[in-house]
Amino acid sequence: MDKKTKIVATISDKISTNVYLSKLFEKGVNVVRLNTAHQSVDESAKIIERVRAIDNSIAVLIDTKGPEIRTSSFGKAFTVKESSLVQIKGNPQGESEEGLLYVNYENFVKDVPVGQRVLVDDGDVALTVIEKQKDALICKVENTGDIKLRKGVNVPNVKLKLPTLSHKDKTFIDFAVAHDVDYIAHSFVQSADDIFQIRKILDKQNSTIRLIAKIENQIGVDNIDEIIEVSDGIMVARGDLGIELPAEKIPVIQRELVKKCIRKNKMVIIATQMLHSMILNPRPTRAEVNDVATAVYEKADALMLSGETAGGNYPIETVDLMSKVIKEVENAVRKYPIKIKPLGEDILSVLSHSAVLACNSLSVKAIIVDTQSGRTARYLSAYRGHIPVYAFCYNQYAMRQLALSYGVKAFMMQKKSSRDGFLKSTILFLVEQQILNQDDLVVVVGGSFGTANGASFIEISSVKNLIDFAE
Numbered sequence: 069m070d071k072k073t074k075i076v077a078t079i080s081d082k083i084s085t086n087v088y089l090s091k092l093f094e095k096g097v098n099v100v101r102l103n104t105a106h107q108s109v110d111e112s113a114k115i116i117e118r119v120r121a122i123d124n125s126i127a128v129l130i131d132t133k134g135p136e137i138r139t140s141s142f143g144k145a146f147t148v149k150e151s152s153l154v155q156i157k158g159n160p161q162g163e164s165e166e167g168l169l170y171v172n173y174e175n176f177v178k179d180v181p182v183g184q185r186v187l188v189d190d191g192d193v194a195l196t197v198i199e200k201q202k203d204a205l206i207c208k209v210e211n212t213g214d215i216k217l218r219k220g221v222n223v224p225n226v227k228l229k230l231p232t233l234s235h236k237d238k239t240f241i242d243f244a245v246a247h248d249v250d251y252i253a254h255s256f257v258q259s260a261d262d263i264f265q266i267r268k269i270l271d272k273q274n275s276t277i278r279l280i281a282k283i284e285n286q287i288g289v290d291n292i293d294e295i296i297e298v299s300d301g302i303m304v305a306r307g308d309l310g311i312e313l314p315a316e317k318i319p320v321i322q323r324e325l326v327k328k329c330i331r332k333n334k335m336v337i338i339a340t341q342m343l344h345s346m347i348l349n350p351r352p353t354r355a356e357v358n359d360v361a362t363a364v365y366e367k368a369d370a371l372m373l374s375g376e377t378a379g380g381n382y383p384i385e386t387v388d389l390m391s392k393v394i395k396e397v398e399n400a401v402r403k404y405p406i407k408i409k410p411l412g413e414d415i416l417s418v419l420s421h422s423a424v425l426a427c428n429s430l431s432v433k434a435i436i437v438d439t440q441s442g443r444t445a446r447y448l449s450a451y452r453g454h455i456p457v458y459a460f461c462y463n464q465y466a467m468r469q470l471a472l473s474y475g476v477k478a479f480m481m482q483k484k485s486s487r488d489g490f491l492k493s494t495i496l497f498l499v500e501q502q503i504l505n506q507d508d509l510v511v512v513v514g515g516s517f518g519t520a521n522g523a524s525f526i527e528i529s530s531v532k533n534l535i536d537f538a539e
Contacts, residue, residue, distance in 0.1 A: 072456065072475035073363075073394045074098040074370035075387060076129065076337060077377040079119075081111040089122055091384050092377065096391035098471045099251070100126060101372065104240045105133040112240075116247050124464060125478065127250040127471035129280070132237040132266075134255025135230035137221040139188065140170035145216040148209045154195060156186065156205040164217065171221050177205055179228045185210075189219040191311045224312040225286050232262045241266060245275045250468045253303050253337075257281035260294040267298075276465050280337065284308035289321055296328055301335030301369070301472070310340075319362075326366045333411055333450040335472050338363040339372035343390060347380035357393055364397040367452045369474040402454045416447050419523050423511050424453035426528060433508035434458055434498070437523065438481075438490050442466040442473075444513060444523045449473040455511075458503070460494050490514055491534050499531065506532040 076099040077092055089100075100119050102112050112130065119126050143163030148154055155168045158177055162170030169188075173179075177200065180186065186195040186207060193215055195207035233241075237254075244252055254266055263279055270277055278300035283289060285308065296302060304322050313321070322338065329336035342360055343352045363371050371390060377383040408424060411417050423435055435457045439445050445459035452474060460481040461467040470478040481493060491512065498504040508531045515524030527534075 071394045076372040078374045080378040082379045084115045095387040101129045103131045127468040129251035131253045137173045139219045150212045187222040253280040258287040260298045263298045285312040303337040307340035335369045337370045338368045346386045360393045420447035424451040427455040435511045437513045
Protein backbone atom coordinates (compact mmCIF):
# COMPACT_ATOMS: atom_id res chain seq x y z
CA MET A 69 0.00 0.00 0.00
CA ASP A 70 1.49 3.32 -1.03
CA LYS A 71 -0.25 5.51 1.59
CA LYS A 72 -2.63 5.07 4.53
CA THR A 73 -4.21 8.52 4.61
CA LYS A 74 -6.86 8.76 1.91
CA ILE A 75 -7.52 11.63 -0.51
CA VAL A 76 -10.98 12.97 -1.37
CA ALA A 77 -11.15 15.05 -4.56
CA THR A 78 -14.05 17.33 -5.45
CA ILE A 79 -15.10 16.93 -9.08
CA SER A 80 -17.34 19.33 -10.99
CA ASP A 81 -18.77 19.45 -14.48
CA LYS A 82 -16.06 21.99 -15.39
CA ILE A 83 -13.61 19.14 -15.86
CA SER A 84 -14.61 15.50 -15.42
CA THR A 85 -13.37 13.64 -18.49
CA ASN A 86 -12.31 10.00 -18.29
CA VAL A 87 -8.70 10.99 -18.94
CA TYR A 88 -8.77 13.58 -16.15
CA LEU A 89 -10.36 11.21 -13.63
CA SER A 90 -7.91 8.43 -14.52
CA LYS A 91 -4.95 10.73 -13.88
CA LEU A 92 -6.35 11.76 -10.50
CA PHE A 93 -6.77 8.12 -9.47
CA GLU A 94 -3.24 7.28 -10.62
CA LYS A 95 -1.88 10.09 -8.43
CA GLY A 96 -3.69 8.88 -5.32
CA VAL A 97 -7.36 9.91 -5.20
CA ASN A 98 -9.50 7.39 -3.28
CA VAL A 99 -12.88 9.13 -3.11
CA VAL A 100 -14.72 11.44 -5.51
CA ARG A 101 -16.83 14.19 -3.94
CA LEU A 102 -19.74 15.87 -5.70
CA ASN A 103 -20.93 19.20 -4.29
CA THR A 104 -24.68 19.26 -4.93
CA ALA A 105 -24.87 22.96 -4.09
CA HIS A 106 -23.18 23.69 -7.41
CA GLN A 107 -24.37 21.03 -9.85
CA SER A 108 -27.49 19.30 -11.11
CA VAL A 109 -28.70 15.73 -10.83
CA ASP A 110 -27.91 15.09 -14.50
CA GLU A 111 -24.36 16.46 -14.18
CA SER A 112 -23.77 14.34 -11.09
CA ALA A 113 -25.07 11.19 -12.80
CA LYS A 114 -22.63 11.63 -15.69
CA ILE A 115 -19.66 12.00 -13.34
CA ILE A 116 -20.65 8.90 -11.34
CA GLU A 117 -21.00 6.90 -14.56
CA ARG A 118 -17.48 7.90 -15.62
CA VAL A 119 -16.00 7.08 -12.21
CA ARG A 120 -17.60 3.62 -12.15
CA ALA A 121 -16.40 2.89 -15.69
CA ILE A 122 -12.81 3.73 -14.80
CA ASP A 123 -12.51 1.96 -11.43
CA ASN A 124 -15.37 0.44 -9.44
CA SER A 125 -13.32 0.53 -6.23
CA ILE A 126 -13.39 4.35 -6.12
CA ALA A 127 -15.98 5.61 -3.61
CA VAL A 128 -18.41 8.43 -4.39
CA LEU A 129 -19.43 10.97 -1.77
CA ILE A 130 -22.09 13.61 -2.30
CA ASP A 131 -22.38 16.79 -0.27
CA THR A 132 -25.86 18.03 0.54
CA LYS A 133 -26.49 21.76 0.42
CA GLY A 134 -27.91 21.76 3.93
CA PRO A 135 -29.62 24.59 5.80
CA GLU A 136 -27.81 27.65 4.52
CA ILE A 137 -28.68 31.33 4.18
CA ARG A 138 -27.70 33.35 1.13
CA THR A 139 -28.18 36.88 -0.08
CA SER A 140 -31.04 37.25 -2.54
CA SER A 141 -30.66 36.23 -6.17
CA PHE A 142 -32.53 39.35 -7.24
CA GLY A 143 -31.70 43.04 -7.39
CA LYS A 144 -28.16 44.33 -7.61
CA ALA A 145 -24.88 44.22 -5.73
CA PHE A 146 -23.77 47.29 -3.81
CA THR A 147 -20.84 48.64 -1.82
CA VAL A 148 -21.07 49.38 1.90
CA LYS A 149 -18.84 51.78 3.82
CA GLU A 150 -17.51 51.28 7.33
CA SER A 151 -19.90 52.68 10.01
CA SER A 152 -22.75 53.11 7.51
CA LEU A 153 -26.17 51.49 8.12
CA VAL A 154 -27.77 48.64 6.17
CA GLN A 155 -31.23 47.09 6.46
CA ILE A 156 -31.62 43.30 6.24
CA LYS A 157 -34.97 41.72 5.37
CA GLY A 158 -35.96 38.08 4.92
CA ASN A 159 -37.58 37.40 1.55
CA PRO A 160 -36.25 34.96 -1.08
CA GLN A 161 -37.87 37.04 -3.84
CA GLY A 162 -36.73 40.42 -2.50
CA GLU A 163 -34.61 42.67 -4.70
CA SER A 164 -31.51 43.99 -2.94
CA GLU A 165 -30.43 47.57 -3.57
CA GLU A 166 -28.05 50.06 -2.01
CA GLY A 167 -28.65 50.12 1.74
CA LEU A 168 -31.16 47.22 1.65
CA LEU A 169 -30.10 43.58 1.70
CA TYR A 170 -32.55 40.71 1.23
CA VAL A 171 -31.70 37.17 2.36
CA ASN A 172 -33.44 33.93 1.38
CA TYR A 173 -34.62 33.04 4.92
CA GLU A 174 -38.02 34.52 5.77
CA ASN A 175 -37.59 34.32 9.57
CA PHE A 176 -34.18 35.98 9.58
CA VAL A 177 -35.42 39.14 11.32
CA LYS A 178 -37.27 37.09 13.94
CA ASP A 179 -34.38 34.71 14.74
CA VAL A 180 -31.43 37.12 14.87
CA PRO A 181 -31.06 39.19 18.07
CA VAL A 182 -29.80 42.73 18.57
CA GLY A 183 -26.03 42.77 19.11
CA GLN A 184 -25.46 39.78 16.83
CA ARG A 185 -22.76 39.81 14.14
CA VAL A 186 -23.83 38.94 10.60
CA LEU A 187 -21.09 37.82 8.20
CA VAL A 188 -21.57 38.03 4.43
CA ASP A 189 -19.58 36.28 1.68
CA ASP A 190 -17.22 34.19 3.87
CA GLY A 191 -16.88 37.07 6.31
CA ASP A 192 -15.64 39.60 3.73
CA VAL A 193 -18.30 41.99 5.04
CA ALA A 194 -19.20 42.06 8.74
CA LEU A 195 -22.34 43.72 10.11
CA THR A 196 -23.62 44.18 13.67
CA VAL A 197 -27.35 44.30 14.44
CA ILE A 198 -28.09 47.51 16.38
CA GLU A 199 -31.89 47.62 16.10
CA LYS A 200 -34.73 45.22 15.34
CA GLN A 201 -37.84 46.54 13.58
CA LYS A 202 -41.00 44.64 12.64
CA ASP A 203 -39.72 43.45 9.28
CA ALA A 204 -36.08 44.54 9.20
CA LEU A 205 -32.79 44.47 11.08
CA ILE A 206 -30.81 47.70 11.19
CA CYS A 207 -27.11 46.86 11.00
CA LYS A 208 -23.92 48.86 11.36
CA VAL A 209 -21.19 48.03 8.85
CA GLU A 210 -17.89 46.98 10.46
CA ASN A 211 -15.77 47.18 7.33
CA THR A 212 -15.99 48.54 3.80
CA GLY A 213 -16.78 45.93 1.16
CA ASP A 214 -19.08 44.69 -1.60
CA ILE A 215 -22.34 42.84 -0.93
CA LYS A 216 -23.06 40.58 -3.90
CA LEU A 217 -25.98 38.40 -4.95
CA ARG A 218 -26.27 34.70 -3.94
CA LYS A 219 -23.47 34.88 -1.35
CA GLY A 220 -23.39 32.97 1.93
CA VAL A 221 -24.59 34.59 5.16
CA ASN A 222 -23.35 33.36 8.55
CA VAL A 223 -24.79 34.17 11.97
CA PRO A 224 -22.29 32.74 14.50
CA ASN A 225 -23.66 30.95 17.59
CA VAL A 226 -27.32 31.47 16.69
CA LYS A 227 -29.48 28.38 16.15
CA LEU A 228 -31.73 29.37 13.29
CA LYS A 229 -35.01 27.54 12.70
CA LEU A 230 -34.07 26.45 9.22
CA PRO A 231 -35.23 22.99 8.07
CA THR A 232 -32.41 20.42 8.17
CA LEU A 233 -33.21 19.21 4.66
CA SER A 234 -34.18 21.36 1.71
CA HIS A 235 -36.22 20.05 -1.22
CA LYS A 236 -32.99 19.85 -3.23
CA ASP A 237 -31.33 17.82 -0.45
CA LYS A 238 -34.18 15.28 -0.46
CA THR A 239 -33.96 15.01 -4.24
CA PHE A 240 -30.24 14.29 -4.04
CA ILE A 241 -30.66 11.75 -1.24
CA ASP A 242 -33.06 9.78 -3.45
CA PHE A 243 -30.59 10.25 -6.31
CA ALA A 244 -27.77 8.88 -4.13
CA VAL A 245 -29.75 5.73 -3.36
CA ALA A 246 -30.67 5.19 -7.01
CA HIS A 247 -27.05 5.62 -8.17
CA ASP A 248 -25.37 3.50 -5.47
CA VAL A 249 -23.51 6.44 -3.94
CA ASP A 250 -21.33 5.35 -1.02
CA TYR A 251 -21.40 8.38 1.28
CA ILE A 252 -23.60 11.38 1.97
CA ALA A 253 -21.92 14.31 3.75
CA HIS A 254 -24.62 16.52 5.24
CA SER A 255 -23.83 20.21 5.64
CA PHE A 256 -24.22 22.28 8.81
CA VAL A 257 -25.05 19.37 11.14
CA GLN A 258 -25.87 20.76 14.58
CA SER A 259 -27.37 17.79 16.42
CA ALA A 260 -28.00 14.05 16.30
CA ASP A 261 -31.51 14.76 15.04
CA ASP A 262 -30.09 16.22 11.81
CA ILE A 263 -28.51 12.83 11.08
CA PHE A 264 -31.62 10.90 12.15
CA GLN A 265 -33.73 12.76 9.57
CA ILE A 266 -31.51 11.54 6.73
CA ARG A 267 -31.21 8.07 8.25
CA LYS A 268 -35.01 7.72 8.20
CA ILE A 269 -35.11 8.40 4.47
CA LEU A 270 -32.31 5.91 3.81
CA ASP A 271 -33.81 3.21 6.05
CA LYS A 272 -37.11 3.37 4.18
CA GLN A 273 -35.19 2.48 1.02
CA ASN A 274 -32.99 -0.16 2.71
CA SER A 275 -29.91 1.83 1.77
CA THR A 276 -26.42 1.08 3.09
CA ILE A 277 -25.14 4.61 2.34
CA ARG A 278 -22.93 5.90 5.17
CA LEU A 279 -23.48 9.34 6.67
CA ILE A 280 -20.79 11.93 7.28
CA ALA A 281 -21.67 14.92 9.47
CA LYS A 282 -20.08 18.17 8.34
CA ILE A 283 -19.12 20.24 11.37
CA GLU A 284 -19.29 23.89 10.34
CA ASN A 285 -20.30 25.97 13.36
CA GLN A 286 -20.01 26.29 17.13
CA ILE A 287 -23.29 24.49 17.79
CA GLY A 288 -22.02 21.46 15.87
CA VAL A 289 -18.78 21.54 17.87
CA ASP A 290 -20.71 21.82 21.15
CA ASN A 291 -22.86 18.78 20.26
CA ILE A 292 -20.04 16.76 18.73
CA ASP A 293 -20.34 13.74 21.05
CA GLU A 294 -23.97 13.04 20.17
CA ILE A 295 -23.26 13.71 16.49
CA ILE A 296 -20.32 11.28 16.38
CA GLU A 297 -22.42 8.65 18.16
CA VAL A 298 -25.10 8.51 15.45
CA SER A 299 -23.07 9.25 12.30
CA ASP A 300 -20.54 7.09 10.46
CA GLY A 301 -17.96 9.86 10.55
CA ILE A 302 -17.45 13.59 10.47
CA MET A 303 -15.92 16.17 8.17
CA VAL A 304 -14.06 19.05 9.79
CA ALA A 305 -15.24 21.72 7.33
CA ARG A 306 -12.77 24.44 8.19
CA GLY A 307 -14.13 26.96 5.69
CA ASP A 308 -17.36 27.78 7.49
CA LEU A 309 -15.82 26.90 10.86
CA GLY A 310 -13.24 29.61 10.24
CA ILE A 311 -16.00 32.12 9.58
CA GLU A 312 -18.16 31.17 12.54
CA LEU A 313 -15.32 30.81 15.06
CA PRO A 314 -12.13 32.77 15.78
CA ALA A 315 -9.33 31.49 13.53
CA GLU A 316 -7.04 30.65 16.46
CA LYS A 317 -9.54 28.07 17.74
CA ILE A 318 -9.67 25.96 14.56
CA PRO A 319 -6.39 23.98 15.01
CA VAL A 320 -7.35 22.98 18.56
CA ILE A 321 -10.86 21.96 17.48
CA GLN A 322 -9.47 19.96 14.55
CA ARG A 323 -7.09 18.01 16.76
CA GLU A 324 -9.79 17.28 19.34
CA LEU A 325 -12.33 16.12 16.76
CA VAL A 326 -9.81 13.76 15.15
CA LYS A 327 -9.06 12.23 18.56
CA LYS A 328 -12.74 11.79 19.38
CA CYS A 329 -13.47 10.06 16.08
CA ILE A 330 -10.56 7.65 16.41
CA ARG A 331 -11.65 6.72 19.95
CA LYS A 332 -15.18 6.05 18.70
CA ASN A 333 -14.05 4.15 15.58
CA LYS A 334 -15.60 6.75 13.28
CA MET A 335 -14.09 8.21 10.12
CA VAL A 336 -12.79 11.78 10.08
CA ILE A 337 -12.06 13.95 7.04
CA ILE A 338 -10.10 17.22 7.19
CA ALA A 339 -11.42 19.63 4.57
CA THR A 340 -11.04 23.10 3.05
CA GLN A 341 -8.02 25.09 1.86
CA MET A 342 -5.54 22.23 2.24
CA LEU A 343 -3.60 23.38 -0.83
CA HIS A 344 -5.74 26.39 -1.74
CA SER A 345 -3.01 28.42 -3.44
CA MET A 346 -2.57 25.66 -6.03
CA ILE A 347 -5.91 26.64 -7.55
CA LEU A 348 -3.88 29.34 -9.31
CA ASN A 349 -0.23 28.49 -8.66
CA PRO A 350 1.87 25.42 -9.57
CA ARG A 351 3.42 25.30 -6.09
CA PRO A 352 1.83 25.58 -2.63
CA THR A 353 2.89 27.77 0.25
CA ARG A 354 5.11 26.17 2.89
CA ALA A 355 2.32 26.72 5.42
CA GLU A 356 -0.09 24.66 3.28
CA VAL A 357 2.36 21.78 3.08
CA ASN A 358 2.69 21.93 6.85
CA ASP A 359 -1.11 21.94 7.17
CA VAL A 360 -1.33 18.71 5.17
CA ALA A 361 1.47 17.19 7.24
CA THR A 362 -0.26 18.14 10.50
CA ALA A 363 -3.45 16.34 9.47
CA VAL A 364 -1.38 13.25 8.61
CA TYR A 365 0.43 13.39 11.96
CA GLU A 366 -2.97 13.61 13.66
CA LYS A 367 -3.94 10.45 11.71
CA ALA A 368 -7.12 11.69 10.11
CA ASP A 369 -8.67 9.10 7.79
CA ALA A 370 -8.73 11.42 4.80
CA LEU A 371 -7.83 14.86 3.49
CA MET A 372 -10.14 16.66 1.09
CA LEU A 373 -9.43 18.89 -1.88
CA SER A 374 -12.15 21.31 -3.02
CA GLY A 375 -11.52 24.05 -5.58
CA GLU A 376 -8.06 22.63 -6.20
CA THR A 377 -9.54 19.71 -8.19
CA ALA A 378 -13.02 21.05 -9.00
CA GLY A 379 -11.73 23.87 -11.19
CA GLY A 380 -8.14 24.70 -10.34
CA ASN A 381 -5.31 25.25 -12.81
CA TYR A 382 -3.10 22.46 -11.40
CA PRO A 383 -5.35 19.63 -10.15
CA ILE A 384 -3.07 16.71 -11.09
CA GLU A 385 -0.04 18.42 -9.56
CA THR A 386 -2.06 19.15 -6.41
CA VAL A 387 -3.03 15.51 -5.86
CA ASP A 388 0.50 14.37 -6.68
CA LEU A 389 1.98 16.76 -4.12
CA MET A 390 -0.54 15.82 -1.44
CA SER A 391 0.26 12.13 -1.97
CA LYS A 392 3.99 12.85 -1.66
CA VAL A 393 3.55 14.80 1.58
CA ILE A 394 1.36 12.04 3.02
CA LYS A 395 3.90 9.33 2.17
CA GLU A 396 6.82 11.35 3.53
CA VAL A 397 5.12 11.93 6.88
CA GLU A 398 3.84 8.36 7.16
CA ASN A 399 7.33 6.98 6.48
CA ALA A 400 8.72 9.19 9.25
CA VAL A 401 6.01 8.10 11.69
CA ARG A 402 6.76 4.41 11.02
CA LYS A 403 10.01 4.78 12.95
CA TYR A 404 8.13 5.12 16.21
CA PRO A 405 6.19 2.32 17.96
CA ILE A 406 2.48 2.99 18.36
CA LYS A 407 0.81 3.09 21.77
CA ILE A 408 -2.73 1.80 21.63
CA LYS A 409 -5.48 1.01 24.10
CA PRO A 410 -8.51 -1.21 23.45
CA LEU A 411 -11.44 0.74 22.02
CA GLY A 412 -13.95 -1.56 23.71
CA GLU A 413 -14.49 -4.89 25.46
CA ASP A 414 -16.36 -6.70 22.70
CA ILE A 415 -14.72 -9.60 20.84
CA LEU A 416 -14.08 -7.68 17.63
CA SER A 417 -12.43 -4.77 19.42
CA VAL A 418 -10.16 -7.03 21.46
CA LEU A 419 -9.19 -9.16 18.45
CA SER A 420 -8.38 -6.08 16.39
CA HIS A 421 -6.35 -4.60 19.23
CA SER A 422 -4.37 -7.83 19.58
CA ALA A 423 -3.71 -8.02 15.83
CA VAL A 424 -2.33 -4.48 15.62
CA LEU A 425 -0.38 -4.89 18.85
CA ALA A 426 1.30 -8.04 17.50
CA CYS A 427 2.63 -6.01 14.59
CA ASN A 428 4.54 -3.84 17.07
CA SER A 429 6.66 -6.80 18.17
CA LEU A 430 6.91 -8.83 14.98
CA SER A 431 8.12 -8.04 11.45
CA VAL A 432 4.65 -8.36 9.98
CA LYS A 433 4.12 -7.35 6.34
CA ALA A 434 0.31 -7.24 6.26
CA ILE A 435 -2.93 -7.75 8.16
CA ILE A 436 -5.48 -9.73 6.15
CA VAL A 437 -9.18 -9.71 6.97
CA ASP A 438 -12.41 -10.97 5.44
CA THR A 439 -15.46 -8.77 5.94
CA GLN A 440 -19.11 -8.71 4.99
CA SER A 441 -19.91 -5.14 6.04
CA GLY A 442 -16.44 -3.63 6.50
CA ARG A 443 -16.82 -3.50 10.29
CA THR A 444 -13.78 -5.63 11.14
CA ALA A 445 -11.57 -3.63 8.78
CA ARG A 446 -12.78 -0.37 10.31
CA TYR A 447 -11.90 -1.61 13.79
CA LEU A 448 -8.40 -2.49 12.61
CA SER A 449 -8.16 0.92 10.96
CA ALA A 450 -9.16 2.71 14.16
CA TYR A 451 -6.03 1.46 15.95
CA ARG A 452 -3.93 3.37 13.40
CA GLY A 453 -1.21 0.73 13.10
CA HIS A 454 1.82 1.01 10.83
CA ILE A 455 1.01 -2.20 8.95
CA PRO A 456 -1.45 -2.05 6.01
CA VAL A 457 -4.80 -3.83 6.28
CA TYR A 458 -5.93 -5.79 3.22
CA ALA A 459 -9.69 -6.31 3.43
CA PHE A 460 -11.42 -8.91 1.28
CA CYS A 461 -15.07 -7.97 0.91
CA TYR A 462 -18.07 -9.98 -0.20
CA ASN A 463 -19.87 -7.05 -1.82
CA GLN A 464 -18.91 -3.90 -3.71
CA TYR A 465 -20.57 -1.56 -1.19
CA ALA A 466 -18.31 -2.67 1.65
CA MET A 467 -15.29 -2.51 -0.67
CA ARG A 468 -15.97 1.06 -1.77
CA GLN A 469 -16.96 2.30 1.67
CA LEU A 470 -13.57 1.20 3.00
CA ALA A 471 -11.97 3.65 0.56
CA LEU A 472 -12.27 6.26 3.33
CA SER A 473 -10.75 4.13 6.10
CA TYR A 474 -7.18 4.85 7.20
CA GLY A 475 -4.66 2.19 6.21
CA VAL A 476 -7.15 -0.13 4.49
CA LYS A 477 -6.94 -1.45 0.94
CA ALA A 478 -10.11 -3.33 -0.03
CA PHE A 479 -10.71 -6.00 -2.67
CA MET A 480 -13.76 -7.94 -3.84
CA MET A 481 -13.89 -11.71 -3.44
CA GLN A 482 -16.48 -14.46 -3.77
CA LYS A 483 -17.88 -15.83 -0.54
CA LYS A 484 -15.88 -18.61 1.07
CA SER A 485 -17.41 -21.22 3.32
CA SER A 486 -14.21 -22.30 5.05
CA ARG A 487 -11.07 -20.95 6.63
CA ASP A 488 -8.87 -22.87 4.19
CA GLY A 489 -10.68 -21.49 1.15
CA PHE A 490 -10.36 -17.95 2.46
CA LEU A 491 -6.64 -18.29 3.26
CA LYS A 492 -5.71 -19.91 -0.04
CA SER A 493 -7.53 -17.46 -2.29
CA THR A 494 -6.49 -14.29 -0.45
CA ILE A 495 -2.84 -15.22 0.11
CA LEU A 496 -2.34 -16.37 -3.48
CA PHE A 497 -3.99 -13.20 -4.77
CA LEU A 498 -1.67 -10.95 -2.74
CA VAL A 499 1.36 -12.94 -3.93
CA GLU A 500 0.23 -12.63 -7.56
CA GLN A 501 -0.17 -8.87 -7.06
CA GLN A 502 3.42 -8.80 -5.72
CA ILE A 503 2.18 -7.37 -2.43
CA LEU A 504 3.49 -10.39 -0.51
CA ASN A 505 6.18 -13.00 -1.04
CA GLN A 506 6.63 -16.51 0.37
CA ASP A 507 8.75 -15.48 3.36
CA ASP A 508 6.57 -12.61 4.59
CA LEU A 509 4.91 -12.82 7.98
CA VAL A 510 1.21 -11.93 8.03
CA VAL A 511 -1.57 -11.57 10.57
CA VAL A 512 -4.93 -13.02 9.55
CA VAL A 513 -8.13 -11.84 11.24
CA GLY A 514 -11.14 -13.86 10.14
CA GLY A 515 -14.12 -15.93 11.03
CA SER A 516 -17.25 -14.73 9.23
CA PHE A 517 -16.57 -16.28 5.80
CA GLY A 518 -19.61 -14.83 4.15
CA THR A 519 -21.85 -14.24 7.16
CA ALA A 520 -22.10 -11.07 9.21
CA ASN A 521 -21.09 -12.61 12.53
CA GLY A 522 -17.76 -10.81 12.74
CA ALA A 523 -14.20 -12.00 13.27
CA SER A 524 -13.51 -14.83 15.71
CA PHE A 525 -9.82 -15.72 15.35
CA ILE A 526 -6.30 -14.39 14.74
CA GLU A 527 -3.55 -16.35 13.04
CA ILE A 528 0.09 -15.27 12.65
CA SER A 529 2.21 -17.19 10.18
CA SER A 530 4.38 -16.96 7.10
CA VAL A 531 2.84 -16.79 3.65
CA LYS A 532 4.44 -20.13 2.72
CA ASN A 533 3.06 -21.93 5.77
CA LEU A 534 -0.43 -20.59 5.20
CA ILE A 535 -0.43 -21.68 1.55
CA ASP A 536 0.89 -25.14 2.44
CA PHE A 537 -1.68 -25.53 5.22
CA ALA A 538 -4.57 -24.45 3.00
CA GLU A 539 -3.60 -27.03 0.39
